[in-house]
Amino acid sequence: MAEGTREPGPVAAAAAGVAEARYTSVQDVRRGWAVLVVQHDAESRANLIDVLERRGYVVYFAANGRSALAVARRHKLHALILDLDLPDTEGLAALAAIQDQVPGLPTLVVTGSASVDTAVEAMKRGAMDFLTKPISMDSLLATLESALRRADDLSGPAVMPPSEASIAMQKLGIIGRSQPMLQLFEMIKRLAPHYSTVLVSGESGTGKELVARALHSLGPRALGPFVAVNCATLEGPILESELFGHEKGAFTSADRQKPGVMETAHGGTLFLDEVNEMGPACQAKLLRAIERREFRRVGGTRKIRVDLAVIAASNVDLEGWVRENRFRADLYYRLKVVSLEVPALRDRRDVIPVLARHFLEEHATRLGLPPKRLTSEARSQLTRYDWPGNVRELRNAMESLTLMAPSSEIGVEDLPANLRRATTRDVHFPIGTSLEAAERELILRTVDGSPTLKDAARTLGIGLRTLHTKLGKYGRRRVPS
DSSP states (O other): OOTTOOOOOHHHHHHTTOSOOEEOOSOOTTTTOEEEEEOSOHHHHHHHHHHHHHTTOEEEEESSHHHHHHHHHHSOOSEEEEESOOSSSOHHHHHHHHHHHSTTOOEEEEESOOOHHHHHHHHHTTOSEEEESSOOHHHHHHHHHHHHHHHHTTSSOSOOOOSSHHHHHHHTTOOOOSHHHHHHHHHHHHHTTTOSEEEEEOOTTSOHHHHHHHHHHTSTTTTSOEEEEEGGGSOHHHHHHHHHEEOTTSSTTOOSOEEOHHHHTTTSEEEEETGGGOOHHHHHHHHHHHHHTEEEOBTOOSEEEOOOEEEEEESSOHHHHHHTTSSOHHHHHHHTTEEEEOOOGGGGGGGHHHHHHHHHHHHHHHHTOOOOEEOHHHHHHHHHSOOTTHHHHHHHHHHHHHHHOSSSEEOGGGSOHHHHTOOOOOOOOOTTOOHHHHHHHHHHHHHHTSSSHHHHHHHHTSOHHHHHHHHHHHTOOSOOO
16 A cells, blocks of 8 residues: 555445455565455455454455456455355356456355255355355354465465466366467457457357357356357247247247247347358348347237347358358348457367367266376377367267277277378468369368268358269269268
8 A cells, every 4th residue: 555545444444335445454464365255244244354354364345246256357366255145146156257257266155054055066166165154253264274275385375367368268168279279368358348249250169159158257247147049950930939039829839928048148148159050031130139139029019128248150151151142241240340260170289189188087077987098199199180070079089088998098099090090181282273173172181081071061161062062073972981
């Protein structure tokens, strides 16, 4: 604190209902560790702040979940004390949002209920300890210091907020060290606090939904719902009903009123996956709904207003589809206020061994099997494969190996045949190669390296019917095995 300034004592400020405050004790016996106290009850909050301040902690506080998340974004924190009984949001949701913002933050949760289920769920979401009311201050302080010791062994500041975007992304399940991924991470971090409409593009299986969830988790709507809908799995009228809901009697099977995902996403984020599969009529209605943030249910007359962010994803060249009149230009440009491109796995081969190890551990834990590891030769072999199915294909391959590999060590001989045969394949065309010949070679190589023709079409950014036509022209009609 600068000389000549004065702040109110913690008890006075907290009792006065200040939204957020910071206090620094002259007794810096905890080396300035910063603790965020999230407690709705003003008297309890004031007492706790006073006790912590006397012990030498720097104390921030908030009376609700949204204010707490704002504090976590602005300040360096070393620990969190969170009362789960909050007025504005379910306490566990606040815990998850703050943990997403500050990965690994030592957290103590407090509740008036002794529910074991709540305790277990809090632990799953990152809490280190669980206390029930009424709490003993001595017990709380001992538990807090124990948590800090476990986090850092008292060798320095317990936990720092992520200084690099990649740390936050890893917490959210997105891993990568290549330059394209680091650039994507920085764009997500920079964009998250401000976006309202984003278009995420990339091949199938690259993790576009993870990117959407990262934007949501790091943004101002993190405590609101994240609602995802895959446009490719629903036909026109059904998709329209899914998006906007319907009134009772709107169509034959509408035996009751049903809200759509745009309503359920109010206050949060709506994620539209494979938006390119949406029909023309639904595209027109979506455009109007996004622009006005209002719509009518199918069969309804009342306008429903919503406050939400919209993230759309496409696995094809959507701009090319606009040129071919396969997708509305006005909707495309409305969705593409900001665009993010997720690199294919073959363009970030450095992370393949890291992801493979992660998936092996994940599947072993889920299936209750002993963990398995890849030999260095097997890891190298995985990086030679082009992974046309991207991260999804890699995850599935590691699940198969978890189940089928005969020993705890996975060698090249244990890999599936298509992975054993893989070599790094760069397509080179000599000067003078015709466009038609180059296209033929690229298409055939992509088909040969893809598990299905649908995957090959998505990788190439063309329709499945177009691919069938071209393969017929080349005399190739079989689906690759």
